[in-house]
Amino acid sequence: MDTKQIIELFDKYVIANYGRLPRAIVKGSGCYIYDAEGNEILDMFPGWAVSGIGHCHPKVVEAIKKQAETLLHIDNTFYSEPQGHLAKLLSDRAFGGKCFFCNSGAEANEAALKLARIATSPEKYRFITTEGSFHGRTFATVTATAQPKYHKGFLPLLPGFSYIPFNDVTALQNAFNDETAAVLVEPIQGEGGINVASAEFLQTIRDLCDETGAVMILDEVQTGIGRTGKWFGYQHTDIVPDVITMAKALGGGVSIGAMMAKAEIAKALVPGTHASTFGGNPLVCAAGIAVIEAIEEEKLLENAVKMGQYTSEKLNQLKQKYPVIDHVRGTGLMIGIQLKTPGAKIVSRCLEKNLRINCTQETVLRFMPPMIVKAEQIDKAIEILDSVLEEEK
Numbered sequence: 001m002d003t004k005q006i007i008e009l010f011d012k013y014v015i016a017n018y019g020r021l022p023r024a025i026v027k028g029s030g031c032y033i034y035d036a037e038g039n040e041i042l043d044m045f046p047g048w049a050v051s052g053i054g055h056c057h058p059k060v061v062e063a064i065k066k067q068a069e070t071l072l073h074i075d076n077t078f079y080s081e082p083q084g085h086l087a088k089l090l091s092d093r094a095f096g097g098k099c100f101f102c103n104s105g106a107e108a109n110e111a112a113l114k115l116a117r118i119a120t121s122p123e124k125y126r127f128i129t130t131e132g133s134f135h136g137r138t139f140a141t142v143t144a145t146a147q148p149k150y151h152k153g154f155l156p157l158l159p160g161f162s163y164i165p166f167n168d169v170t171a172l173q174n175a176f177n178d179e180t181a182a183v184l185v186e187p188i189q190g191e192g193g194i195n196v197a198s199a200e201f202l203q204t205i206r207d208l209c210d211e212t213g214a215v216m217i218l219d220e221v222q223t224g225i226g227r228t229g230k231w232f233g234y235q236h237t238d239i240v241p242d243v244i245t246m247a248k249a250l251g252g253g254v255s256i257g258a259m260m261a262k263a264e265i266a267k268a269l270v271p272g273t274h275a276s277t278f279g280g281n282p283l284v285c286a287a288g289i290a291v292i293e294a295i296e297e298e299k300l301l302e303n304a305v306k307m308g309q310y311t312s313e314k315l316n317q318l319k320q321k322y323p324v325i326d327h328v329r330g331t332g333l334m335i336g337i338q339l340k341t342p343g344a345k346i347v348s349r350c351l352e353k354n355l356r357i358n359c360t361q362e363t364v365l366r367f368m369p370p371m372i373v374k375a376e377q378i379d380k381a382i383e384i385l386d387s388v389l390e391e392e393k
């Protein structure tokens with residue numbers, strides 16, 4: 001089928017809840033995706049950060065093939081080695097916590113919110129989240145997502161949530177009380193426009209939670225699994241959270257989510273309190289193990305740091321040339337280009353020239369290359385962006 005025929009299928013049979021780009025993608029490999037007409041597109045926003053180590057990474061593909069021939073799914077009534085193995089790998093690379101597996105970022109956050117309620121005293125039922133956050137689309141996680149545009153049409157939301165401006169320490173202190181069960185925050189807001197949490201903000205959350213027994217939850221769904229140049233975004237700071245959630249890049253392209261909690265908190269999640277039928281099945285866990293092994297064997301954390309610096313330098317050079325760029329911000333390969341005007345047109349012009357980037361919050365271009373990216377691919381992306389900015393000047 002060509003793109004036109006595929007779009008016709010969608011028009012007839014798929015609910016139109018996404019604004020889709022007018023391309024049908026049939027294949028992916030490393031930093032590239034290919035459309036039905038055979039065009040090669042340089043992907044600097046791979047799967048919204050899901051294909052964090054590139055499309056169809058050979059080690060992930062191999063692990064999936066092998067596991068698929070052995071055992072695709074076994075329910076959580078039984079033990080299975082891949083789930084236990086992946087939990088250990090994640091625990092060893094974070095703060096030694098225990099894992100619960102699910103299938104998406106929203107579910108991981110949902111699990112974290114439920115855990116915070118059941119692990120603290122009954123009068124603690126309130127949650128604090130930050131403006132510009134993104135935590136998912138289930139009722140609890142969309143309530144946690146403090147952006148009115150995502151709430152439209154769904155009121156009333158879940159009770160108990162208070163929203164504070166991101167990085168506002170005073171607002172945090174004012175909103176926090178003995179009824180607070182948890183504070184949920186991204187170490188770097190992704191969808192919110194690549195906003196980095198300040199050390200002071202995170203430290204204040206840590207201190208308040210320590211004083212009252214509330215739970216500090218970091219949503220690492222986008223920052224986790226190496227994107228920032230460390231396994232997890234919080235590792236750029238001195239604080240240690242009680243709970244982290246992850247998903248996107250964890251499975252190298254398959255649906256997996258996970259919540260990790262310190263053991264003394266995790267123990268509240270006894271049988272009957274929470275579950276996921278598909279959660280932690282052997283197929284996705286085998287993929288997750290392969291992702292972690294590939295990152296280590298290929299030194300991709302180091303590459304994320306190096307290529308992140310390289311990309312930021314190149315983008316800052318563009319900034320000298322084009323006043324429409326206000327500034328460039330981010331950590332590692334999680335980079336935002338703050339424009340002074342809307343960026344949607346730039347994104348679609350880049351795609352016409354076979355470069356895929358993203359625009360969020362109307363004026364922030366998101367540049368999140370796969371961790372395997374090489375300098376020449378960054379150069380090519382910058383060259384295309386340069387030519388589009390030149391035309392749009």
Ligand SMILES: *Cc1c(COP(=O)(O)O)cnc(C)c1O
Pocket residue numbers: 103104105106107109134135136137186190191219220221222223247248
């Ligand atoms: C994408 C994202 C989510 C939601 O993940 P889904 O898999 O779409 O449910 C939650 N939090 C953050 C920070 C995200 O970037």
